[in-house]
Amino acid sequence: MNTKQHDLELMALSSEAAKCNLCPRMSQSSAVLSLSNGNIKAPVLFVGEAPGRMGADRSMIPFHGDKAGHNFEDLLAQVGINRYSIFVTNAALCNPRDSKGNNATPSQTELRNCSTFLRKQIELVNPKLVVSIGGSSLAALSNIDEHSLSLREHVRTIHPWFGRKLIPAYHPGQRAMIHRSFANQLSDYQFIAEQIGRINKSKRKSPARPIDNDIASLASEIISSARENTSLFALHKLFYLAECEAIKRTGARLTSAYVIRQKDGPYFVDLHPYRIKKAIPGVRVRIDNDVITLKADDTDLFENTTHPDNTLSSISREIISDIIAKYGDLDSASLKRMVYLTKPMKKILRREKAEKVNLYNQPIEFG
Ligand code: SF4
Structure with missing residues (x-):
């Protein structure tokens, strides 16, 4: 089968x-x-x-x-x-x-x-x-x-x-x-x-090793580089776009984080608000009009995080910086559109259309 x-x-x-x-x-x-x-x-x-x-x-x-x-x-x-x-x-x-x-x-x-x-x-x-x-x-x-x-x-x-x-x-x-x-x-x-x-x-092929695999530091980098009060929605989408960009440039993902296709696009299971708060103490999570927003504290985010060394590779930083410059100011609808134009999402959407099924919760394959 x-x-x-x-x-x-x-x-x-x-x-x-x-x-x-x-x-x-x-x-x-x-x-x-x-x-x-x-x-x-x-x-x-x-x-x-x-x-x-x-x-x-x-x-x-x-x-x-x-x-x-x-x-x-x-x-x-x-x-x-x-x-x-x-x-x-x-x-x-x-x-x-x-x-x-x-x-x-x-x-x-x-x-x-x-x-x-x-x-x-x-x-x-x-x-x-x-x-x-x-x-x-x-x-x-x-x-x-x-x-x-x-x-x-x-x-x-x-x-x-x-x-x-x-x-x-x-x-x-x-x-x-x-x-x-x-x-x-x-x-x-x-x-x-x-x-x-x-x-x-005994298995033959394993995926390419992720570049940093430090989801907390990468999320910190996105939150501190993006516009003030980044929504949780935007964090998930920007992170996903950064993962796609990493594959395009290097053939490997930034992390091995588990990402699933939800109704409004990719969802990183590791980026649940509780886990964000725990992994990145320098970030404040708020709910404003039913929208979850994330804000870096006034102090340097990395001084407060459990990842004080912030050992992100230069390629990760470069990718995130480029993604923020390109998509950081988009509103939610435009960001969602950009996400739907990526290869992994297009593949899922094509399958949904061909098989007339809804693949919500399908794990997203980047390879
Ligand atoms: S047997 Fe049916 S009702 Fe009971 S737990 Fe399983 S799925 Fe739910």
Whole structure:
């Protein structure tokens, strides 16, 4: 099956899940399953418990937008696992809530209900390695292929399961950190990264190494060079245009950041406002008339950032400076138009037209 067919299969599964109402208490929630879950041919698939109320239930991207999502993204980033190379889903595709409206753990029945969707995703992606995130997720995998693993005993160990390998890991939410600290989870993810490295060794081609791969410093450079009160929308689009320009000039991207096609164009998962605030303390994030704006503090941005050395290469600086000079003053509509004229976006738009499908949340391929 080629990638296009894989995508279509996933989209069909996503429509099926969107109509599913097997779990009565999740009737208000939408199933989080789309192209934004990741690489449909990934060698590794992560299975969480269920979408969080403030995270995936809102962003529709698994493990993105809430504290657990930020921790998960930090863990991946710190051990060098790229979202382009993985597929992320949940054992229950919808968000379970308790009577007060807070996140709840999916019941055994709900996990069983959703196990058909989970099995289909695993069979479609066909990963060599599955990582369960949290106790519920590990238990849910038993509905597909019975095992006797427990999180406490078998964390950070590798086991044969369902014709592939399985590694149990803890949930990255704040509550689970009581049982497994961030430092320990980091070691778990280092182990996972090593296993992925072994799988990838047998693969032939890897993409060109990114020029800087320092998304925080590059975002700082854009914010401090662009006009005052850059919108979050503009930051994403200018960064994307800089990535395209880097490919044109050097054959490599600036970063390996995960970028997906959303309704209004490319969206950098790493540039969520929370992550911007955390990675670039010298930037102020404000909401003015429903528009999120970013402003560099009066002091030098780089003096306050966690990247004090600001070791960006001269080519990155040059590209960003040229992009700001060319597009920095455009309004949102014109900026969006420019983005849609780039090769990666044109490719997606052509596919959408030819196949009469909407590829929102499709990961953007720059190569
Ligand atoms: S959690 Fe799964 S089984 Fe339950 S309603 Fe959502 S999609 Fe259906």
